[in-house]
Amino acid sequence: MADAPVALVTGGAGFIGSAIVQRLEETGHRVAVLDREGDYAVDLADEQSVRDVARRVLSEFGRCDVIVHAAASFALASLTDLDVDLLRQVMAVNVEAPMWLLQELSPGMVEQGHGRVVFIVSDTYFNPPPVPEMLPYVMSKGALIGAARSLAKTLGSDGITVNCVAPGMTPPPGGGMGADMAEVEERLVEDVRRRQAVPRSLVPDDVAHLVAFLVRPEAEMLTGQTLCPDGMSIAVGGFGVAGVPWSLVSALGDQGARGLTIVTNNCGVNDAGLALLLRAGRIDRVIASYIGTNREFARQYLEGLIEVELAPQGTLAERLRAGGAGLAAFYTPTGVGTMVAEGGLPRRFGPAGEVLEASPPKEVRRFRRSGVEQDFVLEEAISTDFAFVRATLADRHGNAVFHASARNFNPDVAMAGRITVVEAERIVDAGSLDPDSVHLPGIFVQRVVQAAGAVH
Structure with missing residues (x-):
């Protein structure tokens, strides 16, 4: 000792x-x-x-x-x-x-x-x-x-x-x-x-x-x-198992934070990634585009253990991007005439399956687009305390390159975080990357860490 x-x-x-x-x-x-x-x-x-x-x-x-x-x-x-x-x-x-x-x-x-x-x-x-x-x-x-x-x-x-x-x-x-x-x-x-x-x-x-x-x-x-050890909001990149920041999610599990709000496309897959944080009771709220085949996610949502805000996939991506661009909100035609705009989507269930909280109605306005009047719904931008991103390659200034479909939500997620951490499979010195190959400018990144373990 x-x-x-x-x-x-x-x-x-x-x-x-x-x-x-x-x-x-x-x-x-x-x-x-x-x-x-x-x-x-x-x-x-x-x-x-x-x-x-x-x-x-x-x-x-x-x-x-x-x-x-x-x-x-x-x-x-x-x-x-x-x-x-x-x-x-x-x-x-x-x-x-x-x-x-x-x-x-x-x-x-x-x-x-x-x-x-x-x-x-x-x-x-x-x-x-x-x-x-x-x-x-x-x-x-x-x-x-x-x-x-x-x-x-x-x-x-x-x-x-x-x-x-x-x-x-x-x-x-x-x-x-x-x-x-x-x-x-x-x-x-x-x-x-x-x-x-x-x-x-x-x-x-x-x-x-x-x-x-x-x-x-x-x-x-x-x-x-x-x-903040409790109640942090974290945007997490990835789609299914592609482009998921596995190392950072694992470190978050070791770190012990609870009461988390997670913004992601889908909250992990069965027994991997964010699903492990769900299983450990560490997540209180999720903003996502779908539940998919994640049984633990579905169970906790239906049993009222977590609050879930579902958003159309393209809308979710744009809400994240808008947060990084400094916008407060934007209008989109997606969701007009549905519960997305009119409200009523269950966010939290009670123990007997009753709806304790539902999504509120959103503002709808009519604009002329391509010479035709059309309704648009107002969607608020998303900014989070942290953002976790997975990149194939990054330099020490945070400029990052993604591989094929692993790019998915990662650039938008990176923009939304007040503190964005990139885990990279390979880290190179500043100036090593061809500027035309950079998918995510380092201006949006505060930390770069080495990805651990096997490449997913």
Whole structure:
């Protein structure tokens, strides 16, 4: 164990922190748990205390490979009640403490040529809840997200990745955030129910699995990102078994995210690809063009376990492309006069087979086309948090080439993702590809990884 990687976890005695500690230990890390009490007791609001414990970790372990900042100050104050002392306390624990740790520990990471830094932030920065008293907390988490993006650029050349994990509502095990937080918790839960199509509170293991994924060597392509362990939307390329990003889907399975919204032509095939995530209960919602012969997909849809939005195949492709082109919506004649336009397509069934949710009616307008008036239905564009794509060949800038029918949905999927990852069967240096042979320009791609295993 002397050569095992060393991880330092702040807030390691808390309900999220302890889950992270356990997961890291299970994956072979030696872990120093920093908290208010214990072997590495620390006052995170005190700079000297933080620096002293960081130096002690280096002295006892000889190195530090991973820093996870899971501690947080959750003091409440609205704008009218906010005072400087409270704000300084929150910022010291939530933002300044990890910077002090990095000042002490990052030189060693630079020297050894690798390191992983993960900040536990909050999705309240992206989806501010109607709780004015959370202002100091939201401010501090937003500052930490900005710091991660900046540090990722300055430390990336030294092999150090810096990412954030942004959990949603994660109540402590056993229920409740404490009597003094009961009213705030009630408003947060109501906000989650309002925003999510499939409401589900996180559990600490969801966060721990994502942290464990980010500190793996295979995650070196991710830095400067803020990942949500629950409820992410992911567009996935492929048609049947052609052009499917098998390696990325498999890595997603290892990573542990739940409550996923998947946008794809068909949600995998029996016992392969996305079907494995379905079987594991990791997908809550699917936007697809057909169910096909995927028995697991059909079963979960008919039993009300997942929500399914079916779209005509060409419409689905154009919705993805439109999202990448910056369009909000477009008109198409496809679906006019059917339930696609008029509404009523079942999206979620109940336990007795009753329709709990159906597609709403869409706007239909008449346009003159080729001298003839015709009805067109309004279809909204699709943009997703991530996009997974399979390419035959890609350069290190993300320019990609697809093989024959494996091209299918992949270019449109790539355009729709805010973060697009291409897995390529072969990766070449920039400038190696003939520009006329490129099917997907690298401007749409943020990461390129080597495809693992056999070529499908």
